[in-house]
Amino acid sequence: MSYCNVKIKINGEVIEKEVESRWLLSDFLRDKLGLTGTHVGCEHGVCGACTVLLNGEPVRSCLMLAVQADGLEVETVESLAEEDGTFHPIQQAFANNHALQCGFCTPGFLMSVKNFMETHPDLPTDDEIREAISGNLCRCTGYSNIIKAVKEAYVLKC
Structure with a gap:
């Protein structure tokens, strides 16, 4: 298996990790970082449940590899609420x-x-x-x- 180092700003925090080159961004967020708010539905980019913002633009995280986000900024649903739990x-x-x-x-x-x-x-x-x-x-x-x-x-x- 091939691994790559990535540096991604996720919800305002810079994350540096070694990732398997075949990992989807959705799997990286959910399984490796514990950001389970990003849901995976159809795994074909049709349903939109896995939508995150990449440099401010909505993308389907199930259609993109984690290594493609290297050097970019990702916002997940966890970024919306305030630290004290107050809703956006x-x-x-x-x-x-x-x-x-x-x-x-x-x-x-x-x-x-x-x-x-x-x-x-x-x-x-x-x-x-x-x-x-x-x-x-x-x-x-x-x-x-x-x-x-x-x-x-x-x-x-x-």
């Missing part, structure tokens, strides 16, 4: 609007919405929100409460 406005809005049920898809939605809110500072339309979350699948809730949650997150962030 996006998390609070999802909780307030019952925009999660089983919660499996939620981390991917939260990270996609975080990027969307950072790149679209004005309150979006329902259609803009639908487009923004179109890469994330939910089997439990439907999407109406998720759309409501995104709108409320814009209000809470102020």
Whole structure:
């Protein structure tokens, strides 16, 4: 097996590790670093449950090797809440609007919405929100409460 050294800034902390060159970023985060908030669903990049932010952009961590993140910055869902456990406005809005049920898809939605809110500072339309979350699948809730949650997150962030 081939191993490589990587240096990745993860949730604000620089991590230096030796990784097997075939490890997926999702497996590295979950199995080697214990960041289990990143969920692995379809393992084909379709469901979006494994979405993390790579240099601020949403990516499917199940489609990327950990070595590809060398020298880059990764944000996982664990980066959202404050140190004291206080929810990020996006998390609070999802909780307030019952925009999660089983919660499996939620981390991917939260990270996609975080990027969307950072790149679209004005309150979006329902259609803009639908487009923004179109890469994330939910089997439990439907999407109406998720759309409501995104709108409320814009209000809470102020």
